[in-house]
Amino acid sequence: MTFKTQLRYRFGDIDDAGIAYYPKLLHYFHSAFEDWWSDALGRPYPALLHDDKLGLPTVKLEAEFFSPVRYGDEPWVHLGVLRIGNSSVEFGFWMTRGDDPKPLCRARVVTAAVNMATLQKCRLPDVWRERFAEFTLDEADFPTAR
Amino acid sequence: MTFKTQLRYRFGDIDDAGIAYYPKLLHYFHSAFEDWWSDALGRPYPALLHDDKLGLPTVKLEAEFFSPVRYGDEPWVHLGVLRIGNSSVEFGFWMTRGDDPKPLCRARVVTAAVNMATLQKCRLPDVWRERFAEFTLDEADFPTAR
Amino acid sequence: MTFKTQLRYRFGDIDDAGIAYYPKLLHYFHSAFEDWWSDALGRPYPALLHDDKLGLPTVKLEAEFFSPVRYGDEPWVHLGVLRIGNSSVEFGFWMTRGDDPKPLCRARVVTAAVNMATLQKCRLPDVWRERFAEFTLDEADFPTAR
Amino acid sequence: MTFKTQLRYRFGDIDDAGIAYYPKLLHYFHSAFEDWWSDALGRPYPALLHDDKLGLPTVKLEAEFFSPVRYGDEPWVHLGVLRIGNSSVEFGFWMTRGDDPKPLCRARVVTAAVNMATLQKCRLPDVWRERFAEFTLDEADFPTAR
Numbered sequence: 001m002t003f004k005t006q007l008r009y010r011f012g013d014i015d016d017a018g019i020a021y022y023p024k025l026l027h028y029f030h031s032a033f034e035d036w037w038s039d040a041l042g043r044p045y046p047a048l049l050h051d052d053k054l055g056l057p058t059v060k061l062e063a064e065f066f067s068p069v070r071y072g073d074e075p076w077v078h079l080g081v082l083r084i085g086n087s088s089v090e091f092g093f094w095m096t097r098g099d100d101p102k103p104l105c106r107a108r109v110v111t112a113a114v115n116m117a118t119l120q121k122c123r124l125p126d127v128w129r130e131r132f133a134e135f136t137l138d139e140a141d142f143p144t145a146r
Numbered sequence: 147m148t149f150k151t152q153l154r155y156r157f158g159d160i161d162d163a164g165i166a167y168y169p170k171l172l173h174y175f176h177s178a179f180e181d182w183w184s185d186a187l188g189r190p191y192p193a194l195l196h197d198d199k200l201g202l203p204t205v206k207l208e209a210e211f212f213s214p215v216r217y218g219d220e221p222w223v224h225l226g227v228l229r230i231g232n233s234s235v236e237f238g239f240w241m242t243r244g245d246d247p248k249p250l251c252r253a254r255v256v257t258a259a260v261n262m263a264t265l266q267k268c269r270l271p272d273v274w275r276e277r278f279a280e281f282t283l284d285e286a287d288f289p290t291a292r
Numbered sequence: 293m294t295f296k297t298q299l300r301y302r303f304g305d306i307d308d309a310g311i312a313y314y315p316k317l318l319h320y321f322h323s324a325f326e327d328w329w330s331d332a333l334g335r336p337y338p339a340l341l342h343d344d345k346l347g348l349p350t351v352k353l354e355a356e357f358f359s360p361v362r363y364g365d366e367p368w369v370h371l372g373v374l375r376i377g378n379s380s381v382e383f384g385f386w387m388t389r390g391d392d393p394k395p396l397c398r399a400r401v402v403t404a405a406v407n408m409a410t411l412q413k414c415r416l417p418d419v420w421r422e423r424f425a426e427f428t429l430d431e432a433d434f435p436t437a438r
Numbered sequence: 439m440t441f442k443t444q445l446r447y448r449f450g451d452i453d454d455a456g457i458a459y460y461p462k463l464l465h466y467f468h469s470a471f472e473d474w475w476s477d478a479l480g481r482p483y484p485a486l487l488h489d490d491k492l493g494l495p496t497v498k499l500e501a502e503f504f505s506p507v508r509y510g511d512e513p514w515v516h517l518g519v520l521r522i523g524n525s526s527v528e529f530g531f532w533m534t535r536g537d538d539p540k541p542l543c544r545a546r547v548v549t550a551a552v553n554m555a556t557l558q559k560c561r562l563p564d565v566w567r568e569r570f571a572e573f574t575l576d577e578a579d580f581p582t583a584r
Contacts, residue, residue, distance in 0.1 A: 022499070031300075057460075119455075191449065206354075
């Protein structure tokens with residue numbers, strides 16, 4: 001099972017070439033990550049950070065941009081879990097439009113569990129290890145346009 | 147005496163109409179405010195916030211947008227101090243292009259001195275009261291295009 | 293009748309003081325304006341811009357920030373129409389949290405109808421004049437915290 | 439020879455964890471790319487886009503984030519050219535602080551030369567091929583913290 005959420009690409013998130021500015025696409029992937037916490041895991045990310053003192057900052061990123069996203073697009077952003085390590089978790093994100101399964105862009109994002117009080121790495125708690133496993137994405141199912 | 151700093155309007159700060167997205171113009175005014183602390187007052191704003199526990203959040207804003215700013219513009223952003231109250235300080239910001247004194251946009255920004263530990267209002271310290279006064283801008287000199 | 297939409301304040305829209313960066317609050321007001329076109333008027337703003345060649349850029353803005361917005365807030369953003377002129381339209385926006393009607397911030401935004409092919413002012417078309425009137429907000433009903 | 443430019447990390451480019459929001463770090467890499475055009479190549483990127491109808495959108499990205507960037511940092515952003523293909527150009531970007539050569543983060547960014555009138559790939563013009571070669575960065579010199 002993977003998670004998806006629909007987002008409105010906004011008027012001010014466009015660049016001077018008239019298409020999505022790519023750092024904003026990565027912002028939309030992070031927004032989907034936040035929606036996953038709120039809507040799928042039932043623990044809003046701010047509560048995780050502030051109350052549980054657990055964070056998942058990005059340490060590594062690989063992104064591919066296949067087709068331009070434009071103002072007016074209301075893309076689906078998909079999230080799956082590619083790998084769960086001791087402290088690291090690798091996510092796969094991709095964006096699609098309408099019913100077309102072909103991705104507009106995708107990113108592989110490696111995060112590290114950190115104790116927010118110290119910003120030091122920690123083991124991913126078992127409670128989340130189990131919940132994350134529900135969203136496992138096999139490498140073979142991570143869609144590509146290439 | 148007023149302060150000015152030149153900024154490069156960036157590729158990703160444009161909207162779908164091909165001109166500056168107005169919240170970004172306000173971001174550029176805030177950037178000029180930060181440059182004023184670093185380059186004119188000699189106390190970077192992060193040091194003021196973190197070490198002196200003093201901040202100047204915006205409580206009120208009036209802005210006028212006279213002419214579009216485009217990608218490739220390297221506008222001058224000007225700052226002057228319109229009024230110093232007990233805790234509040236009113237700034238005038240405006241943007242010009244090249245040697246043309248006519249403003250592209252301007253904003254009147256009221257800030258309140260706050261203790262960053264509590265986010266409660268406090269009296270603006272005398273040391274800053276005196277320094278700010280060097281940058282006084284008379285209402286009559288706050289340029290308008292109307 | 294006024295329009296409202298609920299937005300998630302995002303992880304990256306916070307400033308170094310740990311609260312909402314005010315240009316981002318104005319971005320959220322613009323996002324609500326876009327949602328109003330899509331969800332209430334039934335004509336997405338990109339279609340208005342690209343197909344109808346009509347835009348409503350902001351020419352004047354007055355904003356007040358009463359209480360900080362924080363990460364984790366999912367504020368309601370409200371929109372009403374304060375005044376319809378020949379080409380100009382004045383909107384009132386405000387943000388509330390949960391069931392509390394007290395605004396966190398508000399803005400009075402004057403826009404001008406422009407022909408997107410020329411960026412010149414034009415008369416607001418009658419079809420929109422009538423639809424906008426459905427969302428009239430009396431000055432007395434524009435909430436303030438002061 | 440590689441290019442470097444110093445940037446001020448801004449108050450509003452911080453996330454709720456109090457450190458740089460990673461999509462903003464990529465925005466700063468793009469800003470350095472724009473500065474390279476203006477300050478090193480002598481052809482501002484807007485002129486390239488608008489007048490020469492040539493653009494270099496990002497098609498692939500690999501980024502690593504080694505150490506947090508904080509408000510108050512005025513990082514150096516470095517740019518070198520890792521590979522020049524027929525239409526694609528691969529850049530290496532990295533950020534350092536003060537005199538410390540250890541990178542805070544780095545990214546490998548593959549761009550494709552496109553005709554801005556059609557957004558179709560084109561051969562990178564020879565004039566730029568030669569100028570880009572002046573900024574060649576050997577893979578072995580692309581700094582890493584790992």
